[in-house]
Amino acid sequence: MKQMNPVLIIALLTLVACTSVMPQPASDVVMEPLVTPSATLVPITPTATPTPARIVQVVPPVSDLVAEPVIAMPTATPSVIPTPTPRPPGTPPRVGLQIGHLRSDELPDELAHLRTSSGAYWNGITEAQVNEAIAVRVRDILVAAGVEVELLPATVPPAYDADAFVAIHADGSVEGARGWKIATPWRTSAASRALMEAVAATYGAITGLPEDRNGVTINMRGYYAFSYRRHTHAIARTTPAIIVETGFLTNAADRAVIVAQPALAARGIAEGILQYLKQRDPNNGAALLPPEWPILYTSTNVSVRAAPSETARIIVEAPADSRVFVFNRDGDWYEAMVRVGDSRYVGWIRADQTRPADTNNIPASPPTDPPAMNP
Numbered sequence: 001m002k003q004m005n006p007v008l009i010i011a012l013l014t015l016v017a018c019t020s021v022m023p024q025p026a027s028d029v030v031m032e033p034l035v036t037p038s039a040t041l042v043p044i045t046p047t048a049t050p051t052p053a054r055i056v057q058v059v060p061p062v063s064d065l066v067a068e069p070v071i072a073m074p075t076a077t078p079s080v081i082p083t084p085t086p087r088p089p090g091t092p093p094r095v096g097l098q099i100g101h102l103r104s105d106e107l108p109d110e111l112a113h114l115r116t117s118s119g120a121y122w123n124g125i126t127e128a129q130v131n132e133a134i135a136v137r138v139r140d141i142l143v144a145a146g147v148e149v150e151l152l153p154a155t156v157p158p159a160y161d162a163d164a165f166v167a168i169h170a171d172g173s174v175e176g177a178r179g180w181k182i183a184t185p186w187r188t189s190a191a192s193r194a195l196m197e198a199v200a201a202t203y204g205a206i207t208g209l210p211e212d213r214n215g216v217t218i219n220m221r222g223y224y225a226f227s228y229r230r231h232t233h234a235i236a237r238t239t240p241a242i243i244v245e246t247g248f249l250t251n252a253a254d255r256a257v258i259v260a261q262p263a264l265a266a267r268g269i270a271e272g273i274l275q276y277l278k279q280r281d282p283n284n285g286a287a288l289l290p291p292e293w294p295i296l297y298t299s300t301n302v303s304v305r306a307a308p309s310e311t312a313r314i315i316v317e318a319p320a321d322s323r324v325f326v327f328n329r330d331g332d333w334y335e336a337m338v339r340v341g342d343s344r345y346v347g348w349i350r351a352d353q354t355r356p357a358d359t360n361n362i363p364a365s366p367p368t369d370p371p372a373m374n375p
């Protein structure tokens with residue numbers, strides 16, 4: 001039998017003590033890494049683009065099981081939503097820390113398909129245990145700094161309103177992947193982007209773990225708790241939100257931090273949240289509003305490209321009347337998820353090659369809503 005790292009043994013005992021879940025016997029058989037199917041990653045193809053690498057640029061064809069944010073009632077013009085009222089002066093900032101997969105069996109009916117989503121797993125350690133060990137330590141640091149903190153299980157309170165929502169997860173991989181990554185919702189407010197940048201800076205620096213630069217999946221950006229249009233149990237539209245994949249349970253070097261040193265991982269996250277809260281303008285309600293576009297359709301045959309340029313690599317040719325979910329705009333180009341057949345592609349299309357939904361000219365078979373994801 002392999003010798004276990006003493007630090008890891010202590011961490012295991014700590015996890016057992018706080019969760020009452022017995023690890024499997026440490027035989028050579030169970031020393032092999034195990035990964036649940038839900039932890040499998042959708043790889044993102046690296047591309048040369050002007051935006052940061054941690055923002056998804058391109059994904060290969062994916063199945064209908066992959067999340068696509070859906071607007072329930074397409075309209076020709078974006079709805080006008082008033083900016084939120086700032087909290088009274090002197091109110092302490094409020095942060096929601098979600099322990100990924102914790103009590104996922106208690107998810108409400110609208111998320112029943114995720115009740116069995118228990119996340120990554122390694123040698124008797126569940127992802128929820130690792131997420132919880134980190135989250136409680138993030139809470140302690142934030143509370144000591146005067147922040148009001150709520151620890152949340154997999155089920156998020158309806159239209160959850162906070163100054164920041166941070167979902168804490170860990171990864172699994174059968175292909176030896178490692179490192180951390182952070183994602184915002186598809187439609188990213190300036191506040192969510194600032195929160196992501198702040199935590200990315202401190203988490204990498206404090207933990208010393210590498211960034212899994214092209215590892216952000218559409219499952220992360222389509223995280224169920226971000227989907228306020230589809231789910232009651234999700235963040236409010238104006239809550240700045242990120243999902244943090246702290247590292248891979250299936251990688252020994254990552255485990256040396258996220259399992260053996262949860263306090264270090266926690267400091268990496270907490271310092272970033274505190275930075276964000278310090279630098280933000282709490283009266284800037286506009287920063288909290290994600291951009292909005294109606295559901296569009298391609299008006300002709302359209303090339304979906306890897307960057308907003310006529311010379312950028314073509315990811316796929318989409319026929320006319322393909323459904324387009326826009327989440328970003330750069331000049332004359334939309335960054336969007338385009339449905340072609342049963343697959344979805346993320347890339348750039350020319351804005352003048354799209355049209356609004358038109359009740360007289362809808363595709364023959366209206367698209368069904370795929371389930372949201374829980375990476």
Ligand SMILES: [Zn+2]
Pocket residue numbers: 100101119120127169170171374375
């Ligand atoms: Zn997870």
